[in-house]
Amino acid sequence: MAKERELIGNFEVTKEGVVTRREVLLMGAMAAASGSLLATSGAAQADAGAQGGARGTYKAHDFAALADRLNGLSANQIKSHIKLYEGYVAKSNAIHSELKTVDLTPANATYATVRELLIESSYAHNGVVYHEYYFNNLGGKGGEPQGPLRAGLEEQWGSVGKFMDFLKAAGKSARGWVIVGYNTRVGALDAFALDLHNIASPANIVPLVVLDVYEHAYMIDYGIDRGKYLDAFINNLDWSVIDKRLAVATKHPNGPESTG
């Protein structure tokens, strides 16, 4: 069932459409001035915390329902993967907590505790976020995308079939992730391979299709046969989720006309 409201990055998606976080903040401010209940919006509350300078801790999303729903990816495989994701959530919070009290005096680009925390912070953060994109774009019945997403794929790759061939080849080429995203710099779809969560992770790319090709994503079910895993991944894609991501991405404030 479609969710009533979903927060994706800086955007809130409701049945009525997409609202940017800036708009949510503005509504919150207007509501606060008028005493309206709009000020109790979850997004507005989250931003109020961020405005106060304190990043909240990450809470792991509950993906347990996926475990028994996928065709060709076992409950055991998915449960193990979710456990690993929850580990990234815990580590990200631990790193962020340590950064609040770390001694800044020995800061150094060769070795210093603050340097190591900052580097691993990006690793843990991307480990959290990319896994959430990954689990959230599973749970569908595969098939083919329609509408603007289909048009975007056809524009970039010629046809949906050619995109699927490309996605499988990309999945065999990467050591960590394949990100098919909306490139806000040019206003078109684009694709990248990442060997680690925080290595070669591109800026101004809003993830649309997120594919995990680390061995932990498929070893339980497929051993070293990544090709069969890639087929299973594609067969379980939820294109309706990816449609919504594209709708949000095309309204990204850092679009092609932005000066940054």
Ligand SMILES: [Fe+2]
């Ligand atoms: Fe993973």
